[in-house]
Amino acid sequence: MTTTSRNDQLFARAQRHIPGGVNSPVRAFRSVGGAPRFFVSGSGPRVTDADGKSYLDYVCSWGPLIAGHAHPEVLAAVSETAAKGLSFGAPTEMELDMADLLCDILPMLDMVRLVSSGTEATMSAIRLARGYTGRDLLVKFEGCYHGHSDSLLVKAGSGLLTFGNPDSAGVPADLAKHTLVLPYNDAAALEAAFAEHGDKIAVVIVEAVVGNMNLIAPKPEFLKAMRELCTKNGSVLIFDEVMTGFRVGPQGAQGLFGIDADLVTLGKVIGGGLPVGAFGGKREIMEKIAPLGPVYQAGTLSGNPVAVAAGLATLKLTRAPGFYETLSARTKRLTDGLVAAAKKHGVVFSAQSVGGMFGLYFAPECPATYDAVMACDKEAFNRFFHAMLDAGHYFAPSAFEAGFVSAAHTDADIDATIAAAEAVFAAW
The missing domain is CATH 3.40.640.10 (Type I PLP-dependent aspartate aminotransferase-like (Major domain))
Known part of the structure; x- marks a missing residue:
């Protein structure tokens, strides 16, 4: 017997009266495939979806939640x-x-x-x-x-x-x-x-x-x-x-x-x-x-x-002393760790960060132009996105969106995400 998840049920309902089932296009998961997650709560660096699954959140409401959820x-x-x-x-x-x-x-x-x-x-x-x-x-x-x-x-x-x-x-x-x-x-x-x-x-x-x-x-x-x-x-x-x-x-x-x-x-x-x-x-x-x-x-x-x-x-x-230094260091810890994990397993991948923002690219080097971004391996990103989502790590559902780290993310959170990515790359 097949059990439909609560997320799937909500998405089916949403499409009846909301165009595409979403109120902003990138939420629809059309770029990566599958049904979007409907979130019911957030606390610190984590969000919980309608099925009760918890994720480390690297979208942070597309940037505003620099202090984390529900501070x-x-x-x-x-x-x-x-x-x-x-x-x-x-x-x-x-x-x-x-x-x-x-x-x-x-x-x-x-x-x-x-x-x-x-x-x-x-x-x-x-x-x-x-x-x-x-x-x-x-x-x-x-x-x-x-x-x-x-x-x-x-x-x-x-x-x-x-x-x-x-x-x-x-x-x-x-x-x-x-x-x-x-x-x-x-x-x-x-x-x-x-x-x-x-x-x-x-x-x-x-x-x-x-x-x-x-x-x-x-x-x-x-x-x-x-x-x-x-x-x-x-x-x-x-x-x-x-x-x-x-x-x-x-x-x-x-x-x-x-x-x-x-x-x-x-x-x-x-x-x-x-x-x-x-x-x-x-x-x-x-x-x-x-x-x-x-x-x-x-x-x-x-x-x-x-x-x-x-x-x-x-x-x-x-405005707290050291806020941005800590945030920037933690974001760089994430990108450096992901690059090292990909390199270890021979996956073509690059990443960079600026302050509390970061970019992930399935390309040999970080792009500097629109054309270079378009040349990145979109299918590889989609594969990575879903594998990380299954492992409880929520990244932007598009190869063409930046990611975000909040002050609520700890070094342990970042390391857990790197470890999950390494497991994904090892099975690549």
Whole structure:
């Protein structure tokens, strides 16, 4: 007699009234095959699914849970705030606390606006940059993801300097033509784009450390050229730090690489697991946003007190001495251990980490470009993913997503994952 798991039952039910059975596409396991796990609880570094199976979690809600699941200080802040009211649609002092803290930690932030998601933050920042410059053209990079607003769901054109084409049904071609898509980590391509279109480029937006085509680290000359070209041509540089903000270091990617953007978008960690986003930057740009200026942006739940409370409690935890040094060392322990385990058994594999983020690649070396990521062995990753899932280790269900370690993961947890991977590679 075949017994259907509770996860399978829930997924079958989900597909009746939810498109694809999920509320965000990557959750559907379509890239790796099989049915997604429905989680019912989380504590520290672990999650438990609907069948009662426990996993060491290396997704961490796609990054926000840098302190781990259900951290008692975060839960206490949420509980205390929720008891006073869930939402007011009016200012609260807690919003000021968040704005002051963000501007204190990130020196390039003069002003900041809270929103409800990373997508909303990047969409608003791009509109602001266009309004500030009076220009239309947006430059983004192949493989970088900045949310699902129309201007950003654009793929590369057929030539290096051709304009983009819609990457999703429902995105007008007339809108896509205002987006220029360039190869990531290619300073020469960026220089050529500015040489041809410099007086029309309103904004350049980039994931300084890419987390949405797996983890790709930037070449220093690439970011340096970007900053210099934007300054020279009067274009606004946006660092999308929705994923990297307070994940790769105490000042995000900007602090890590020593480059200030004109605007920065934030999310994930600043909400501690609840929906919060933010965008901010130079005062002269931010003063163009309504009600001070002509660029309109609004949101009923922006600065929601419960979400802000979770974010403030989480950020407070990250300010502890040695927090990022320990997190970075533990993440590197994971990637180094996985590489050593694969090498021991002759498996073609590489890995790298930046702060509390990591990338796994079934390739001889860590990729630096979109094309190199696409050349990785996707089927090998899928095989690894399911073997590790069966062993109780939950990685992102896609070969094209970064992974995350939390402060709740211990050395013993990391070593257990390495040991499980070695057993998988030994049977490879």
